[in-house]
Amino acid sequence: MSVTSTDPQLAGPATEEVDGPTTSALGRLLRDPGRAWSYVGIPLIVVGSWFAVYRWVSGLELDSIEQRWLNAERVTRALVEHIQLSLIATLFVVGIAVPLGIMLTRPFARRLTPIFIGIANIGQAIPSVGLLFFLALPALLGIGPRTAIVGIVAYCLLPVLRNTMVGLDQVDNALIEAGRGMGLTTGSVLLRIELPLAVPVILAGIRTALILTVGTMVLATFINAGGLGDIINGGIVNNRTPILLTGAVLTAGLALLIDWLAGIAQELLRPRGL
Template structure:
């Protein structure tokens, strides 16, 4: 087991960086789309229900099926993997953003209006800061999901640690499976810890303490 690590440390590191890159890009676009969309949906409950339903349906599509659907459009490689993982990342972020913004106490909003704040100022200075822990919780959950699902990217030629895991399983090389799995697990733990700290730092109570 140790011999395999020593002989393949460079490739393990390379696959880990590739894995992290695919997951990070997918999550980045998920946040970029889902957070503004979640905020926008708070303006219409009917639209929110429709969009949430669509996002829920997309997430129920089996990962292999979604990857297969992307191949005719994007070919093989990183593009179909990133698009599929982006789609899977949307729901937790979208749902938590919507619930976080919608759940801000009406009294706080009324007080902000009484102070003469505009709609944009209320959103930026009251609603988003108050909803930030809930939003970050959704991003944190999505990050863990995406890191785990990125292992499947190897099936469409995207690379990553899935190459080690599935090649090891196919050829019954257990050290390859183990050293494909360990970095994924470590990355998930580290990312969860990092986002947990960030979620705590961005909570209104912590922000006010620092101020």
């Protein structure tokens, strides 16, 4: 609902509008043509590149190997598997890193911060393909989607954990004390003051983790977990450029689309005034 003030004595020469968060976010986009174009241009570029590859492959004389790898059912299945694995891994990352980051910013757990940050750093410092191969050992998790999800979660945990802690730590102590002075409990201060102010930084970390997940999930093919990595690896093993290029363009386009959607969500979920 929009409330418009038209009395010049009350509103001055300008008209003031009070709108919902979605309208406010759309208004920010419209006031920034460069940003608005990026939100329109990215999906057009991705769809255009996918269509160009499709037209190119359709015009080729494909041999039996290429036909087997590039049939619509197989490519669609690989794309759906990649999206599912990436989203599941990201949900686990958020479910682990955000509560852990909140806990580590509380006074009682401050001394544990170096330990958990060190563990998260180890997960990202180890080469992702090596981590997947290690977890795929029969004595541990074995091969399959579960191992891919665990490995990617360990690899992508750090950005969300770090941004959650940074976002909460940068909240002005004066605002926290003001909330306590109004009678808010510790939990209410966290939910009504700290977390809303930390949302932009936390969302940036989630966005980074999401892109890392989509890109790194290509390696899941080496432990029989499926995804678009199957198409890319099929092109490499069989020395077929159309197969390789199709998998690569689909993966790159998917990463750009996910980043585009995450950017829109980040803009819409940002509290007004931040």
